Amino acid sequence: MLGLSVDRLRGDMNRLLALLFHQGVLDEQFLQLQQLQDESSPNFVSEVVNIYFHESEKLLRNLRALLYVLVDREFSEYKKMGIHLNQLMGSSSSIGAKRVRNVCVAFRSASDQNNRAGCIRSLELLEYEYCYLKNKLHELFQIEQQRSLAAAVRYPVLQQRPNHHT
């Protein structure tokens, strides 16, 4: 029973991943990330991705603020946006968030051209893509967590006690 559910969950995970790859939400870099996950760092992927979310939300907030609040000091504003976007682009490509990264590229070229309308469009698209990615990855991690729980049940040694403490 438990073994079955482990397999099922693994299948779910693979399907979800395949979907995300197919949609171009993720690329091979995500697999590289997964390769980095081993016994010494069993939650590497989710750790990295959580940091990514954390950072990205900050960046997105900043970008939004820059675009909507500080309308007057344009040039430095665009430069700052460029820096934020570089950040976001770098980290997105590091975790393999392909579509987010692509939107960043577009966003950046819009900001390079001081194209405010383009920036606003890009920001909206970026936020949409970001939310989609976040939802999907959360889903993925949830399945993974269930899977590891299901897998762990068979081995009492690996019970999730640390989780209860936190």
Added chain:
Amino acid sequence: MVCEMESDQSEDMDIVLSSMWPEDINEAGRQFNVEIPGGDQDMLKEVTINKEPKIVDSNRLMELTNYSDKGNWQLANLVKNWEYKQANAVRLLREELDNLSKQQQEVELKKLEILEEHRFEQDGYCGDKRPISILDENLKYFYQDAPRRKNEVVFRDEKVEIDAEYDSVVYWKQHALHLEKLLEASLRREQLLLEKLQESIENLERQSSPVEELSQVLKRADNFLHFVLQNAPVVIGHQDKELRYRFIFNHFPSLREEDIIGKTDVEIFTGSGVKESQDFKKEVMDRGLPSKREITFETELFGSKTFLIYAEPVFSKAGETIGVNYMGMEITDQVRKREKMAKLREEIAVQKAKETELNKTIHITEETMRAKQMLATMSHEIRSPLTGVVSMAEILSTTKLDKEQKKLLNVMISSGDLVLQLINDILDLSKVESGVMKLEAAKFRPREVVKHVLQTAAASLQKLLTLEGHIDDDVPIEVIGDVLRIRQILTNLVSNAIKFTHEGKVGIKLYVVQGPFNVIKQGSQKHSSDQSTVTECKQDKNGIYGNTNGQGTCENEAPMEEDKESQSNNEEPVVWIRCDVYDTGIGIPENAIPTLFKKYMQVGADTARKYGGTGLGLAICKQLVELMGGHLTVSSMEHHGSTFTFVLPYKVSSITDSSDDEELSYMENQDHDLNDGNDDDDLRSGVFTFQPLTLGSLFSSQTSGRIQKLSPSDFGFNASSNCNGRLEDSLSPSSNITYREMSSEEGNRCSSSDNRHLDAKNDQGHFRPYAHPIGSLNSSNNFEETTSVSHQTQAQNGKSSDLKPKILLVDDNKINVMVAKSMMKQLGHDIDVVNNGAEAVRAVQSNVYDLVLMDVYMPVMDGLQATRLIRSFEKTGGWDDAVKAGIELQLPLPNLQLEKPRKKRLPIIAMTANALSESADECFANGMDSFVSKPVTFQNLKQCLQQYLAD
């Protein structure tokens, strides 16, 4: 039954005969197995029988029926049949006749009676009248003899009622009248019978002649045959002695009758199969036995068709063969189907074979995967902690310990090393076996390899043995092969030889043997002396590992050039070099030789006890040699020694790099001043000898033989006090290698990063791995100091396993840092991380790094500027520019001015996102060496590390 049929026959005869159905009662009918034609006679009428295909040579048929047994028999049958029918008819007639004659007799009797009566009457009439009653009674009596039935039938009115009085005139008159009537009736009947008789006779006459009937039977048979055969793909024929057609039935004729009759097969049509069929018929005739054969015709007439031909010989009454009957059925489709089936079956068989093969492959792959898994497990689970233990023990050995502790610790270290070695052996073996082992092609100098192997061996030698190496002059200076593996083999064989040799010598001999593409190049000899100096300089860096190969460091001098060269020389000539490793040891008993190269096998349990070891070494050697395309053999004489021989193909490389030249010659000059040119023709020299030393303190400090790995690090630095406290040991080798005491380098900066060696009091030089030796021209002012460190050991190579290269990652992006760090960790490197260019400059200032990975866009200071500042420092030796740029240097750096500039350019790799505007040109222009594109992957990190940390 016969009777039944008879009764029908007379009535049905006409109908039956007119229909062409044969009688079922007769023999002919039975022969054809015909059903009684009944209500479904019409069935046949609907069928139009095509008579055309039948082609009969009727003369021949006559002949046949006259002369052949078969025809004869058939005719006989028909005749018998006819006779039988005739007999039947005769019998019927006879019965009829009997009937008639009986009736006639009765009539006759009646007549007599009447006559009698009349006579009596006359008598009575004329003579005395007697009472009629008596007569009556007599008459009655008389009549009783006649058949009753007839009486009843014929004479129903026998008793004549006469009303008149007896014997009166009237009575007689009446009587006469009555009799007259009877007579009349009798005459009528007679007439009738006569007519009937006549009719029967006529009937009899009308009945068919035998020939007619016979032909009718035949016709009917013929019709049946046609009916049956009208759609059958059948050809029936008869051919005479000369195989000329006399009869042919072919429902689908493509030739007219006259084209066939009287001709042979060969005359009628041509093509493949025709001759065969004719020969087959001939054969049947010759043998006199019927036979079947499948023949495929390929003729213009009807294309490609296959026939199953049945042929039977026809004999004359005298027993001679007079012809052949044959019947052919077209089975082209069946043959095709059959062939298709056969093909399919074959394909299925092939498929199955493939499947099994595939399963095997899958099995093998699975095995390989398991082996790989085992490898990974082994390396992770055993090697890492063990390395930890050994390293810690080594560090521990540098701390203050008393004698007893030191002794124990040494045992501990050497045991740990042995286990490590063992694990490495097993890993090697499983690598080779699971096909994971990859060979690398790199240039190397065989002479140096031999020399270093011997040096290494000599360094740890604890016996009075002479180690010698001899390399033939025609062995190329430089060849291409997997030097590490070759060295591994040599080391293994030599250490084996030493292990089993107690006195005398152990040696290596190299010479070229005939191979298919044996070309020798010696064009590089003029650089020979240069080489040694280069490698020598390097020794400083690689101090700990010591006595290995100079080759790696040579490459390091100009890695790019080397690479290109080896790539461009795709068609280098191949030279086969034979290598003998000989000894004067205990030898190997002949019966042990077959198992010598097997895993875990040793000559005997005794040997294992006495000499130790796992018995893996030779197995690994053999597998490695075979992996490289060569072979390993052994010859031995017990108590006199053994010789292990392996022959390997190498590509020959040519040395033509001119820039290398200049540098080398430059350094050679430098070297000559300092070094008295004592290593001048080292490269060319083909003979090395390592004589046993006077064993002053050979075994003094060490009980357990510390294996080679660490000892060579001491070798060459004998004069400097030794961290491991095993100075004595290292004194043993190199009698012919003069070494110079290392000048003390007070100004030498201790690597702050290399904490583990800080405890050692005199760690200068060989434990200063990051002081890059000669290599840049602006090092001249400090040159002497540097070079003097390391003159003694020629061509040292090999990265110390204890000293990992230090890598600095400069990136502001947390995610990137996490990923890169984790990847590096999996690749076996710990890295330092800083977040911007300014921090990077500070880090480079206070640490010595072997490689910097630099993001380009960063806050505070970008990667390009940071790189410029670092380069500026390398050039000027001062951080002035950095200070100008506003970087607060962390330390006051008291020795800032004393600091020697780096001997070597620090490789700085840019990390670029292709989408960004930072261009490769920009990176290069700012002094970066290369770039990797982001996001970093295992692949590009590994490549980068291989390229810049190759030495």
